[in-house]
Amino acid sequence: MSRAEAEPAGPLDDRGPDSPGAASLPSPSVTPAGAADPHGAFVTLDQGTATLAGAIVGRVDGRWRLLAATALPAGSDRDALTRLLVDRLRAADPDLVEAALGRPGGGHELLDLPRLMARSVPAATLAVIAATERTRALLEEAAAGAGWNVVAGSAERTDPLELTRMATRPGVAALLVGVADPPDSDERDLAAELAVAAAGIAARRPGMRIFLAGPIPEAPLLDILRDPDLVRLAAPARAPGEPAASDLRMALADARRGPTDSRRAIAAAAGSLARVLGLRVEILEIGVAGATRILASPRPDGGSGVRVEVLEAPEAALFRVSSPGAIDRVDYWFTQGLDRARLRDRLAELAMAPWSDLEGDGALLRGAALRAALERLLVATVPVLGDGSVDLVIGAGGAWSAVPGPAAAHVIADVIRRPGAMQIAIDHARLLGPIGTIDDDAERDALVADLAEDLLLRLGTVVTPRGMRPNRLAGQLALTTSGGRSEVDLVAGGLTLVDLPPGARGTAELSFRGTPDLGPRGRRFQIPVTGGLAGLLLDLRDIPLRLPERPDRRRELLGTWEAALWPERDA
């Protein structure tokens, strides 16, 4: 299988000339990072399905800084949001406005600033029809990985009437017809019939896009349709993960989302982060309409290129609990008792109005839904992207802004159970998407390098050893920072929090009584750590995390951990 590889000018940069993102990004070009002009500012906007996030980035003392940022429900007006930020900035620090613009200003000049804008393209529905069940499964996997909602059937199992009804139901935007290449013996006879059936479907839905994967004859479609919107794609691969599966997935992804799609743009920004920071970066983007997992890592040979792998998982959208067992997982993580019917109603209501009811247990419910969505994202993507350790995990998308920073760190620690150490952060100002729309890698890298500390909200470092016997003294931590040295006893089975504020760096020396797995196995480890809102989390719980079966005990235990990282939950 091939992975979506984004070399500097890879498929992620395949933008059209008239794309809004490309058209509206003069600012960084005008005054690239490090240029002589000390002034300049631009506005970033990330238009999601649920959230409109905006920020003002300006040059201060010769480097780009985040000056203001906020987020509103998606239906809010973009100009109104920009005005709000400008007014706030002007009220807080008129000198800063002057410094950013290079002239005294009332501030409203900022309204005319260039804009970098990314949009989430809502997942559309793709009808998949295949000759056999085997091919249907491959096509369905590729389409789902490309971010489509999928309805699927095969000629092997489903009669043409049902296939027609499935493909013409409301909401279906495109049709994917496929056979393997070369076709299996049982597919050869069906390929032509599938093409005819597809033509019959397309005749009922004028303008429907049709993707043909594999040796499907075009003639029946051309005979019936006057001007068919046909796209030829690679045939589905034999096994998940083989190169053709990825080619097909990428082609389907490109067909679904435009050049300024925020998920595509975040992947480009992930590449810049990996290049600039020299770290293996994992981005977990979760929104109301979809979710994406992105891995970006520097080349092992030390070159300037990065390897970027992207996989979407529409079923991991924040409040989507239609898959079997999904509602149970939200209930599993929710620390407040709620009967299933009420829980289902609240989640359905949140799917309709994601910004409402953020107060009190509404935030806790979002935390539980976020954990469940993250689980679904991993289940959908680990078979393709693997579950290897990374240096920096970033939460992106609207889901992460609905919980306080330290609570977001706890969400990641609860769900991502890998032995090792990782830094964690969130894209708090939703800058990754807009920055990712910058075409030029060097320009984007320079901006990312300049913004560095403003770009991400650092939550801290999580250290997760595996293979310790619970409820016993497991060893000791000695943390050395510029402020001194502190020592903490480690007790297996729980979470240990060590204060390490944002911006602080240090070295954690871990001495264990046993030989736990922390990447490699060993007794003594020395790990560089960075601080954040949550500090240093020593997660000495099981891998995978085992919680009591009884709901009341589980809630109590989860609530104990939650309270440590989310003290305002009971306020």
Added chain:
Amino acid sequence: MTGTLDLVPPRALLVPRPRVRLELQPGDRVIAEIGDAVHAGDVLAERIRDPRLVEVVLPRHGADQGIPLPGTWLPGEHARPGRRPGTPPGELLFEHGGRRRLATGSHPDHLSAPADGRLVEVHPGVALVLEIDGPGLVATELLGEPHAGRLVLLPEGSDPHLALDVALAGAVVVMPGRVDAEAITRARAMGIHGVVVGSLAERDRRDLAASAARQQAGPHHLASFGVLVLGGYLRRAFPSAVQAVLEAVSGALVGTVGDPPLLLLPADRLLPFPEPDRVVVRGGQAAGSEGRWLGPGGPRRLRGGVVVETGLVALDDGRTLPIAIGDLERFSVGAANR
């Protein structure tokens, strides 16, 4: 402060002359033609209750006038003893290998126009599209089928189990307050054409869907019936703007459709509109309240620790509160029927 009002997401109240889709499935036979003016209750198509797939041989050369395209309704042919079997009438799915695949079936039901308007598009086996003469009140979902009837408002606080009776047969009944699947099933049994509710819980929706499926599977089909949900899943009163529109059209012939979800209103009624700066609180501690937008309230930390943008709202009860903008909505004022 009018400019800052744009921070609050708008919600459409009315849609002028909406185009609505009425769903078809392969095998349904459209009777009306594009451009026809239709009135509420006019039969637009015959719907086949249980469509099935049949394969028939291609007719003898010259029997067809031209080459039929998929979606064409083909008449049946009588059998000729010893020469060729008969073919049922049906809709052509496609031709392949010397045979035709048709969608056909028996027991046609009627698909009627939910309001006065004009047929503007026909997509065989998929949908037909009507342009409605009057405006549509925006809803969130129609559970069931489109229908039409006289609008009757049950009084606020009335128990739907007691208030529903056979005198309401044929009407579209607005049920304020708490509504459950039992009340809706009772409404259907009374011959009521449809109900309009503020919200409906997921469990009641499932009960309703199961009940509709049983009706569909039964030999005796009841009249079409649907539940139009104006809000979501949690119980909530109608916003005053919605209530005012409903009161303005009480007693008139209305229709309901699901794509898009709308209550179709008569073209000849003067409808009230809310003040532009009026906002509705849909969540949080003041949920259900309404008031006037005063301006941005700045970022505030909510109970639970999340920091959000707020707006200052002068509530109708006299309080002025900073309320999370995510908990606010306002109705956008259209030009419909003004």
